[in-house]
Amino acid sequence: PDRMRHHRCNDIAVIFQDPMTSLNPFLTIGEQLIEPLIYHPDKSLIQSRSKARERAIQLLDEVGIIDPDSRFDCYPHEFSGGMRQRVMIAMALITKPRLLICDEPTTALDVTIQAQILKLIKKLQQTHEVAVIFISHDLGVVAGIADKVLVMCEGTIRETGNTDSIFYRSQNEYTKKLLAAIPSGPKKLESRVKPENLIRVSHLKTHFNDYSKQKIDGKYSQIKAVDDVSLNISRGEILGLVGESGSGKSTLGRSILQLVPNTAGIVNFGADQLTGLSPRQLVPWRRRMQMIFQDPYASLNPRMTVYETLSEPLLYHGLANRENVLSKVSELMDEVGLARGHMRKYPHEFSGGQRQRIAIGRAIATKPEFIIADEPVSALDVTIQAQILDLILDLVESHNLTMMFISHDLSVVRYISDRVMILHQGVIVEEGKTEELWANPQDPYTQNLLRSIPIADPILERARIENI
Ligand SMILES: Nc1ncnc2c1ncn2[C@@H]1O[C@H](COP(=O)(O)OP(=O)(O)OP(=O)(O)O)[C@@H](O)[C@H]1O
Ligand SMILES: [Mg+2]
The missing domain is CATH 3.40.50.300 (P-loop containing nucleotide triphosphate hydrolases)
Incomplete structure (x- = not known):
């Protein structure tokens, strides 16, 4: 455990999906940034407050926080989602790690902010010479940022290779299914818009x-x-x-x-x-x-249960009665692709x-x-x-x-x-x-x-x- 702690402190850093849950709302951004520098378990590595502050401000600047000097004393809630994610990245880099694990770091962000953050991670990976494990379900993001890709499903690795070979010459059925499912290009159905x-x-x-x-x-x-x-x-x-x-x-x-x-x-x-x-x-x-x-x-x-969820709107709006409600619910389940045998199950029993x-079935019930x-x-x-x-x-x-x-x-x-x-x-x-x-x-x-x-x-x- 001691050696593990050594690695955690010095070599590996993690960035999570939701920066708000990983930042402490009661501490200023600056305080959280310098913490690992001024309370280091290895006494010889402890830095003075003013030196730590200097390094934190330099990093905030590097991750694109404007006016980092005065932003140092802000609390997390005063920052936007994108700014918080930048702070998380600065926090991860402050101990000069050799491996950075990014766990869906942009999933909660808008595309425009996502683009900025991805660019930043790529730039820092190159200038700071860190290895990055980038976890994502977004294949577009992966296509742009990764050198090598590893496809996982149900706890096992299905395929691994360099990015181009995975995307263009995949050997694995699951990878192929994944790539085929990405919505891309224009709508295929003809529009049925009526002039009313x-x-x-x-x-x-x-x-x-x-x-x-x-x-x-x-x-x-x-x-x-x-x-x-x-x-x-x-x-x-x-x-x-x-x-x-x-x-x-x-x-x-x-x-x-x-x-x-x-x-x-x-x-x-x-x-x-x-x-x-x-x-x-x-x-x-x-x-x-x-x-x-x-x-x-x-x-x-x-x-x-599914039965109760779907029968309620039917009965409430008088679209079914006691006699035919069971068959109406069965029809609805067919329509939305749920097996009738699951009628008595509760939401938590489903994926x-x-x-x-189920929710779509309830919406179309009426x-x-x-x-x-x-x-x-x-x-x-x-x-x-x-x-x-x-x-x-x-x-x-x-x-x-x-x-x-x-x-x-x-x-x-x-x-x-x-x-x-x-x-x-x-x-x-x-x-x-x-x-x-x-x-x-x-x-x-x-x-x-x-x-x-x-x-x-x-x-x-x-x-x-x-x-x-
Ligand atoms: N009930 C409410 N009372 C006060 N402010 C609200 C309420 N509902 C929404 N807002 C505010 O209105 C604005 C628009 O919110 P809304 O939820 O419509 O955005 P959205 O585009 O759906 O965002 P998202 O993509 O995150 O779902 C936000 O500033 C939000 O804080
Ligand atoms: Mg919304």
Whole structure:
């Protein structure tokens, strides 16, 4: 153990996915950075505070924290997600390790910030001469950063080789399946968009009180999560909604479905206006519009079996009675690809992909016309993600659904959407038919977003990184 500790202190450092859980919220960034230098178990290596501070500031500067001198005394919550991840990297490098283990270091970040962090890790790997083990499920990211790749499945190594041979000349069935599942390129299905608006949103605003700031003149300042958004969705259309974390995607979705109070604006469903209706008046509309969430585990009731979960909306909205509910639930399970034999099981007995199938089954149970899917595949592995995306496309077709598909993953959005909308700080900066927008983005924000998407093809990906 002593020798192990020696290696942990000196030779190996780790960066995790979520910097907020690995930083101590009660200590300043600077204090956390210099800790390993001023409390080193090997007394001869202990440095003075001022020297440690100097080195910390130099590292903060190196990882791209602007004005590191004054940032030294900030607390983690004062930093953005990307800045926190930079601090984590500085912390990992401060003891001059020889091996850096990065465990999904950019999975929680937006593509634009991800691009900066990956560039930084690559640069530091070269200038500091450290070896990096980079753990990721994103094959695009791997294609760009790795020299050698190791494919793992169920605890065993399936294949190992240099990056190009894995991507272009894979020998292993599992690797091939993985590579084939990556959503790439344009939507393959023909669009079934009808020339009739189902959803019309005009000048929608959803503002929240900002309780983290002091009141001014007796009023809280406002978080403008959705700020004057107008849009139409045609019957049969899948509209993709893209934007960085915090841009207001979920709030816009929830506002359209009247799940949060709207500050201003009008939402129409067909010929009828939803805004201004009371919760009771909204009940019949609830059947006609549904939502699917990112995390089915949180949105499913853990104490209800699949049967109970699926029969509840059917009975509540009078779409089934005691006699035929069992057969209706069975049909639903067939439709979303769940074995009927699993009817009496609870959510925790299923895998993530199967749970998402249950949630999708519940959403389509009431035969809705409009569904908002909020990051429905973001928590799933790429092979499972491909299956769920295809299920969604099938259901949109067979149920004549209209859909708003929210995601921060642009490749997924391109694969599924007829039209795309880019949201930035509560405002729509650009919208257009998917392939037209991809080919010719107008807004600089959109251009930057599209440029930042990693491509799961080593040669193309290296060329892309060169050019940004
Ligand atoms: N109920 C609420 N009360 C106060 N502020 C809120 C509330 N819901 C959302 N916000 C704020 O509104 C902004 C937009 O949040 P929203 O969840 O819509 O973003 P998002 O685009 O869905 O992000 P993500 O990709 O991380 O899911 C954020 O600043 C958030 O803090
Ligand atoms: Mg969201």
